[in-house]
Amino acid sequence: MDETLDIPFGDLMTLIAVEQIKREGYRQKRKLTDDEIIPDVR
Numbered sequence: 001m002d003e004t005l006d007i008p009f010g011d012l013m014t015l016i017a018v019e020q021i022k023r024e025g026y027r028q029k030r031k032l033t034d035d036e037i038i039p040d041v042r
Helices: 002-006 011-022
Strands: none
Touching: none
């Protein structure tokens, strides 16, 4: 607990993100095309 209070907030968030990646894995986000973002509505 004391260690958590001494570490800068940004570093703590980075460590949490790394731990989430280790536990849950990493899935790369798929880039959307213009047609997916703005569908053709007729």
